[in-house]
Amino acid sequence: MFRCHLLIVPLLFLSQVRCEVFTALADLQELLNTEAVLIHSLENYIRAEELKIDLLKRYADIYNKQHNKATEDVESYVANPLNAYTLVKRMTTDWQEVESLITTDVSKDYMANISYAKENMKFPTDEDLNGAAAAVIRLQDTYRLDTASLARGELNGVKYSSELTAADCFELGRQSYNNGDFYHTLLWMREADERLSREQNKTVDKGEILEYLAFSTYKEGRAKRMVQMACKSDEADCNRDSANITLLSHASARNINLALDLTNKLLEMVPTHERAKGNKVYYEEEIQKGSYKKKGDDETDDIITNEGVTIVRKYIVLSLQWETVW
Amino acid sequence: MFRCHLLIVPLLFLSQVRCEVFTALADLQELLNTEAVLIHSLENYIRAEELKIDLLKRYADIYNKQHNKATEDVESYVANPLNAYTLVKRMTTDWQEVESLITTDVSKDYMANISYAKENMKFPTDEDLNGAAAAVIRLQDTYRLDTASLARGELNGVKYSSELTAADCFELGRQSYNNGDFYHTLLWMREADERLSREQNKTVDKGEILEYLAFSTYKEGRAKRMVQMACKSDEADCNRDSANITLLSHASARNINLALDLTNKLLEMVPTHERAKGNKVYYEEEIQKGSYKKKGDDETDDIITNEGVTIVRKYIVLSLQWETVW
Numbered sequence: 001m002f003r004c005h006l007l008i009v010p011l012l013f014l015s016q017v018r019c020e021v022f023t024a025l026a027d028l029q030e031l032l033n034t035e036a037v038l039i040h041s042l043e044n045y046i047r048a049e050e051l052k053i054d055l056l057k058r059y060a061d062i063y064n065k066q067h068n069k070a071t072e073d074v075e076s077y078v079a080n081p082l083n084a085y086t087l088v089k090r091m092t093t094d095w096q097e098v099e100s101l102i103t104t105d106v107s108k109d110y111m112a113n114i115s116y117a118k119e120n121m122k123f124p125t126d127e128d129l130n131g132a133a134a135a136v137i138r139l140q141d142t143y144r145l146d147t148a149s150l151a152r153g154e155l156n157g158v159k160y161s162s163e164l165t166a167a168d169c170f171e172l173g174r175q176s177y178n179n180g181d182f183y184h185t186l187l188w189m190r191e192a193d194e195r196l197s198r199e200q201n202k203t204v205d206k207g208e209i210l211e212y213l214a215f216s217t218y219k220e221g222r223a224k225r226m227v228q229m230a231c232k233s234d235e236a237d238c239n240r241d242s243a244n245i246t247l248l249s250h251a252s253a254r255n256i257n258l259a260l261d262l263t264n265k266l267l268e269m270v271p272t273h274e275r276a277k278g279n280k281v282y283y284e285e286e287i288q289k290g291s292y293k294k295k296g297d298d299e300t301d302d303i304i305t306n307e308g309v310t311i312v313r314k315y316i317v318l319s320l321q322w323e324t325v326w
Numbered sequence: 327m328f329r330c331h332l333l334i335v336p337l338l339f340l341s342q343v344r345c346e347v348f349t350a351l352a353d354l355q356e357l358l359n360t361e362a363v364l365i366h367s368l369e370n371y372i373r374a375e376e377l378k379i380d381l382l383k384r385y386a387d388i389y390n391k392q393h394n395k396a397t398e399d400v401e402s403y404v405a406n407p408l409n410a411y412t413l414v415k416r417m418t419t420d421w422q423e424v425e426s427l428i429t430t431d432v433s434k435d436y437m438a439n440i441s442y443a444k445e446n447m448k449f450p451t452d453e454d455l456n457g458a459a460a461a462v463i464r465l466q467d468t469y470r471l472d473t474a475s476l477a478r479g480e481l482n483g484v485k486y487s488s489e490l491t492a493a494d495c496f497e498l499g500r501q502s503y504n505n506g507d508f509y510h511t512l513l514w515m516r517e518a519d520e521r522l523s524r525e526q527n528k529t530v531d532k533g534e535i536l537e538y539l540a541f542s543t544y545k546e547g548r549a550k551r552m553v554q555m556a557c558k559s560d561e562a563d564c565n566r567d568s569a570n571i572t573l574l575s576h577a578s579a580r581n582i583n584l585a586l587d588l589t590n591k592l593l594e595m596v597p598t599h600e601r602a603k604g605n606k607v608y609y610e611e612e613i614q615k616g617s618y619k620k621k622g623d624d625e626t627d628d629i630i631t632n633e634g635v636t637i638v639r640k641y642i643v644l645s646l647q648w649e650t651v652w
Contacts, residue, residue, distance in 0.1 A: 028404035031413055032396055038421065039389045045428060046382055053375050058527060060372060062491075063365045069488065070358055078354035081461040082479060082487040087357055088450045088458040089497055095364065102371060102437060107428045114425065124414045132414040135407040153408060161408040162395065165388075171415055201384060 030122040037117040045110035052106055059098050063090060133175035137184050147187045151195065166196035167203035173212055182223070185216040207270050214262035214279065221255025253290075259283055356448040363443040371436035378432055385424050389416060459501035463510050473513045477521065492522035493529035499538055508549070511542040533596050540588035540605065547581025579616075585609055 066086065070077040077083050117123075124132075140150055151169055153161040164172075173188030189212045196206055260283040266276045392412065396403040403409050443449075450458075466476055477495055479487040490498075499514030515538045522532055586609040592602045 025401060025404050028410055028413060029400050031417060032393065032400060032404070035389070035393055035413070035417060038417070039386065039393060042382065042386050042389070042424060042428075046379060046386060049375065049379050049382075053372060053379065056368065056372055056375075060365065060368050063361070063368070066488065067358070067361055067365060074355050074358060075351060078351050078358070080487045081458070081465050082476070082490070084354055085455075085458040085462045085498070086488070086490070086494055087354060087361070088455050089494060091357060091361060091364070091450050092452055092455040093497055094493075098368060099437070099440065102368075102433045105431075111425070111428060124417050126418055129411075129414050129418040132407070132411040136411045139407050150408070161406045162392065162412070164408070164412070167420075168412055168415060171419055172411070 027122060031124060034117055034121040034123055037121065038114060041110050041113045041117070045107060048106045048110070052101060052104065056098065056101055059094070059101075066090065129171075130175050130178065133172050134179065136172060137176060137181070140184075147191045148194070151191050164191075164195070165203040166192045166199050166209075169195055170204045170209060170212075173209075173216075177212060177216060182216040182219045185212060186220065189213045189216065207266055207273065210262050210266040210269070211273075211276065214259045214266065214276075217255050217262060218259035218279075218283065221252040221259065253287075256283055256286055260287065353448060357450060360443055360447040360449055363447065364440060367436050367439045367443070371433060374432045374436070378427060378430065382424065382427055385420070385427075392416065455497075456501050456504065459498050460505065462498060463502060463507070466510075473517045474520070477517050490521070491529040492518045492525050492535075495521055496530045496535060496538075499535075499542075503538060503542060508542040508545045511538060512546065515539045515542065533592055533599065536588050536592040536595070537599075537602065540585045540592065540602075543581050543588060544585035544605075544609065547578040547585065579613075582609055582612055586613065 070083070070087065078087065136150070139145065139155075140147070143155065145155065149155075149157075151164045153159050153163050169188050169192035173185045173192060176182075176184035176188060189209050192204060193206070193209050193213070196202060196204060196209065260280065263276050263280045263283060266273060267280060270276070396409070396413065404413065462476070465471065465481075466473070469481065471481065475481075475483075477490045479485050479489050495514050495518035499511045499518060502508075502510035502514060515535050518530060519532070519535050519539070522528060522530060522535065586606065589602050589606045589609060592599055593606060596602070
């Protein structure tokens with residue numbers, strides 16, 4: 001596995017951890033060498049496929065010209081032995097070549113090159129991606145960076161890197177979701193949605209964003225509900241002010257309604273979306289009952305600890321702030 | 327099998343065999359319907375492959391832009407957590423999509439359509455092609471048509487059909503070869519060679535033409551040799567004039583020398599051509615010995631009948647005429 005745990009060290013602390021960071025930087029520099037090989041293989045593959053397509057286009061052109069000529073006057077065309085011969089030839093030897101070209105797997109050699117590079121050069125894993133995304137999230141938290149500015153590659157108004165695409169933002173949201181961090185999931189999925197609406201060449205599917213947004217909104221609502229329940233109990237270390245408990249209750253109700261709205265939006269786009277259909281029924285039932293059953297959580301979700309409450313509280317403050325701009 | 331035996335009826339005899347020809351014409355008209363389906367499938371396949379390639383080009387473009395930016399100043403690029411994240415993402419989730427696109431077999435659906443059309447619509451076989459080619463050769467013989475004019479689609483100076491490509495002429499030569507008709511093989515391979523030299527988008531491989539030319543020249547030499555031997559014998563019904571026998575002997579020697587020249591020409595182009603290497607050795611041995619062993623003939627080749635001699639004589643007259651313009 002490629003070591004990227006040191007990526008969590010933000011740029012500004014570089015001098016303090018110089019020796020350790022150099023190890024990570026060396027790893028990243030090696031990744032660039034692997035990337036160069038991948039790009040080279042990809043470009044060669046594209047060229048090979050284009051040659052194949054150009055040849056097939058030439059065939060299609062000949063076929064079309066001859067076929068159009070034939071259809072101008074079918075009887076006199078086929079009555080001519082020379083035309084009859086070329087027609088039969090087009091559909092036997094020529095067509096065999098066309099079929100042979102169509103079924104030629106151009107990718108084989110290039111995929112072999114790619115596999116060789118992946119096996120023999122430095123190559124990152126999904127864990128490395130999770131670590132690299134976590135480093136960005138930590139940078140954001142540490143310097144309280146605005147999501148939109150960070151997505152533009154800006155740190156405190158200074159441009160440090162390229163803009164992120166909608167897909168880059170989506171992946172930061174997805175990694176946060178995998179880490180159980182629904183607050184950052186929502187921030188980055190929202191940014192992905194914003195960027196997607198401005199992208200000419202769409203880099204991610206809006207349906208996927210909506211699905212993550214809906215389910216994370218619901219999960220965040222569950223977190224608020226857990227805090228509300230903890231505040232009612234004697235053991236929980238929280239402020240038991242009844243106004244605050246009511247606020248939490250309203251906020252969690254808003255979340256499930258918002259999750260339902262987002263799911264309906266997704267179903268408008270993809271009416272056959274099976275998971276969305278199931279979720280819609282579930283959210284509607286929950287709203288009717290006024291209580292939230294376990295849905296898609298692991299078993300630890302219902303255990304509330306003091307630490308849990310503290311984390312959940314952070315979600316509430318930040319998510320309320322987020323909801324105001326939604 | 328598609329019935330194309332009636333293709334041998336030339337255009338000018340159309341009125342005499344009207345009822346029979348209609349059956350063949352109906353078959354050919356049906357072939358045009360199948361061809362329309364094939365062209366449609368081919369064009370749709372090309373469009374699908376182009377979409378795939380366009381998407382991969384977009385990926386290659388993003389990869390190149392980011393990679394070039396990284397290589398401008400590697401250390402500061404990778405030290406930025408946002409760049410480190412996008413680099414790792416490019417090589418994990420993004421690259422998985424690139425690989426998935428590369429290995430997507432676009433052809434499957436279109437090949438299924440094509441197979442369905444071939445099984446359920448009229449489709450010609452290799453025998454039909456042989457019949458269609460034989461019809462052209464018979465037309466040529468019946469009306470003593472010049473090969474070059476016929477290849478231009480002209481019958482007695484009038485343009486009746488499209489020009490043939492080098493590949494169309496090659497196939498007429500190849501079909502003649504399969505029918506044991508080396509005289510027409512030589513005529514059409516020569517025409518294929520002529521046309522190939524003028525073609526911008528080559529439709530056939532020159533090496534293949536040279537191989538057929540060399541071997542047919544050799545086979546024709548064998549035919550002359552057989553006539554020479556028959557003329558020497560008591561049983562053969564031929565003119566035993568010694569001057570004619572000498573002429574035949576010289577002509578067959580010329581053939582084997584020409585076959586060797588053509589094979590050398592092929593070996594200059596493709597020095598690794600295994601069959602050509604074997605043939606070169608064989609021709610050289612034959613020239614040294616001054617006698618022609620059996621090479622690539624079936625067992626009937628060495629049996630000389632009166633009918634055989636007559637056919638072979640026709641070859642000689644026509645091939646001598648051809649050699650003068652070679």
